[in-house]
Amino acid sequence: MGGSVQSSIFTALFRTFPRFRHNDSAYNCAMLKLLSCAIVGALFCAPPGFGQTKTSSPPGPGLERGITLAESGHCAEALPILKTALRRIADKELQKRAGLDGLHCAMTHNTPYESLGFLEMLNREFPSDPEVLYTATHAYSDLSLLTSQKLARDAPFSYQVHLLNAEALEIQGKWDEAAAEYKKIIEINPLLPGVHARLGRALLSKQSPENVAEAKKNFEDELEIDPKNANAEYVLGELARTDNDFSAATRHYSRAVKLDAGFAEAYLGLGMSLNSSKRFQEAIPPLEAYEKLAPDSPSGHFQLALAYSGVGRKDEANREAALQRETADSLEKVRRRVAEGLLQKQDTQGNSGTDSPK
DSSP states (O other): OOHHHHHHHHHHGGGSSGGGOTTOHHHHHHHHHHHHHHHHTOSOOOOTTTTOOOOOSOOOHHHHHHHHHHHTTOHHHHHHHHHHHGGGOOOHHHHHHHHHHHHHHHHHTTOGGGHHHHHHHHHHHOTTOHHHHHHHHHHHHHHHHHHHHHHHHHOTTSHHHHHHHHHHHHHTTOHHHHHHHHHHHHHHOTTOTTHHHHHHHHHTTSOOHHHHHHHHHHHHHHHHHOTTOHHHHHHHHHHHHHTTOHHHHHHHHHHHHHHOTTOHHHHHHHHHHHHHTTOHHHHHHHHHHHHHHOTTOHHHHHHHHHHHHHTTOHHHHHHHHHHHHHHHHHHHHHHHHHHHHHHHHHHHHHHHHSOOOO
16 A cells, blocks of 8 residues: 555544544643653643733732632632632733633632633633633643543443543554554444444554455444444545545445535545546546635645546646646645754754853
């Protein structure tokens, strides 16, 4: 299996469980912190100064007392005052300070679920504030850890514990261990939706013929359990296209886009398979749909140019070929800027690590 095809399959696999995608940075952060905190045995691992802000304009007497209580560690008394006062604070900086103080108190004084009201207000009123986002990241992570500990304590033999372990192992790149956890879940509940697809995803991390065959079987099993799983259809389409079985690939991709009308990659796979089968007229609608969903994709413009050319629509083919070159150039410029930025960062770190001349 070629590297680019392997990459496209593996990237798309993380659609198979939408609530827990591998590129979800907030989820990954929570899971990674969950692991590190579990190792050291700490319930809350927030950094020094968590939830603290600089003093702003003088608050009113009642709110001032709540803030003073919170910042001096008297959180049991402070929380009711802060929760009430938040609803009538007009000063934005003061509202942020009170919200962060309330969040800090809730998360560090054994009332973590009282943090949810403060988090909701802070995220609503300060959606782009870096201090709020940083503090919320730690709060959500701590809530994740607390809940996972309760799950392990209250239901240690449940399949959900194995599921949580498997997700954590995936984040660490330990795919063999994650696959073992998914197999344990299947032993407990073989008809659980989503798990066969997750096992297939883990198996495809290693591209041996045996793993690919076992993964394919698991995606097929997934469709027996959940016939509406568009992601399983898509992956089977990718595997069939890789084997040059364009008829089977077309069937799977067609089902995927019927199940999920916004599944861009499935439209592209369908168009590519039809192009490969010389069914150019049929390839045009899915490729046009893909182009609308991903207008900056060079691959989409290239495939659509092939389809237009195949049916004699030369002007449209030339237009798409030009767009393919334009989007490819733009993508290459972005890649170069990213590479240059990484090099500059490495140079800066290297220079800061050298001893200054005496």
